Amino acid sequence: MKTNLLSIFALALFFAGAPNTSTYQIGDSIADFSLKNVDGKEVTLSNYADKGAIIVFDCNTCPYSKAYRDRIIDLNSKFASKGYPVIAINSNDPQKSPGDSFDEMVSYAAKHDYKHAYLYDADQSIAKAFGATNTPHVFIVKKNAGKMVLNYIGAIDNNTKDAAAADKKYVEDAVEALLKGNKPETTKTKAIGCTIKWTS
Amino acid sequence: MIKFILSLFIIISYNLNAQTAQVIGVPQLEKLLSKKEEKLQVYNFWATWCGPCIKELPYFEAASTSMSADIQVNLITVDFVEDLEKVNKFIARKKLKSNVFLIDNVDYNSWIDKVDNRWSGAIPATLVINPSTGERRFVESELKEGELEKLINELL
Numbered sequence: 001m002k003t004n005l006l007s008i009f010a011l012a013l014f015f016a017g018a019p020n021t022s023t024y025q026i027g028d029s030i031a032d033f034s035l036k037n038v039d040g041k042e043v044t045l046s047n048y049a050d051k052g053a054i055i056v057f058d059c060n061t062c063p064y065s066k067a068y069r070d071r072i073i074d075l076n077s078k079f080a081s082k083g084y085p086v087i088a089i090n091s092n093d094p095q096k097s098p099g100d101s102f103d104e105m106v107s108y109a110a111k112h113d114y115k116h117a118y119l120y121d122a123d124q125s126i127a128k129a130f131g132a133t134n135t136p137h138v139f140i141v142k143k144n145a146g147k148m149v150l151n152y153i154g155a156i157d158n159n160t161k162d163a164a165a166a167d168k169k170y171v172e173d174a175v176e177a178l179l180k181g182n183k184p185e186t187t188k189t190k191a192i193g194c195t196i197k198w199t200s
Numbered sequence: 201m202i203k204f205i206l207s208l209f210i211i212i213s214y215n216l217n218a219q220t221a222q223v224i225g226v227p228q229l230e231k232l233l234s235k236k237e238e239k240l241q242v243y244n245f246w247a248t249w250c251g252p253c254i255k256e257l258p259y260f261e262a263a264s265t266s267m268s269a270d271i272q273v274n275l276i277t278v279d280f281v282e283d284l285e286k287v288n289k290f291i292a293r294k295k296l297k298s299n300v301f302l303i304d305n306v307d308y309n310s311w312i313d314k315v316d317n318r319w320s321g322a323i324p325a326t327l328v329i330n331p332s333t334g335e336r337r338f339v340e341s342e343l344k345e346g347e348l349e350k351l352i353n354e355l356l
Contacts, residue, residue: 063249067317133340134322155321159309161280190312192278195252195322195341 023131030148035119051083052142057132059115061099062194076116086116092128096197132194156190252342253324273298
């Protein structure tokens, strides 16, 4: 109970609104970016992605991110070796959400044994470019003649509470389709999530 | 025995003083969203763990009281149904007077667009509908002081 109360308290942080600008759409080429990883090294999308990448706007503090944490880890172990590594990006303003500072990211990634990249979008420019609004919010890109083309935007699956009860695994299905050279059947989904805590 | 009476007393006073959240599914949500009432309908999507949602809740409570002749406020939480007790305790603690609903469906993609197709799914989100004209306003961010009144007044 104590932990429960503590985590509720930790989550009762100050979030801010999402900008409503039109951004990358399915089929668009993504501009390359470099951000600092929790290991201190810069990760550049075009180098890190082999055949493509599963980009997840994520954070330490959101209950939905926590609910999906193991599934995000599993996506990386399943697809990194097939050319689609997970690149998690935290864009939350640590002023608004102290639990999402770079230092907190480093310890969170260590605690949960992250094998995937966990990058810090300090000026929130990447979240804005993608039009990410909440966490976790997934964008799958596929390398095509040197360009990174957006093929899926949305949720991981259709059951936040219970991975086993999810009967639509949007991200897995999309990556499997791309690996076979097909277009994903579902390219856009929506899910409830925590608003990215924008710098006001 | 004393313990029993005491707990009975607590249960009774709890029920007298506080309303509780009504658990709804997608069909009831759709019904709620298409209510044919004269009053302007205000829908706020929130959760007990969402900081900005809790920050803006007092504006909804205040509007619900001061404009009770013109508007009806529906607070719809996306907390998991397993946390119903936590939600009810929150309602009691904050003495919420507006109607509170808990949407028990985590297949979010199946209903987000039924609320508003502009909604990405981030909370807080607020929808104001004038049932007589069908006009609607949708905002997917934390409302600051005066912003809710502005939305309401645009549709009144």
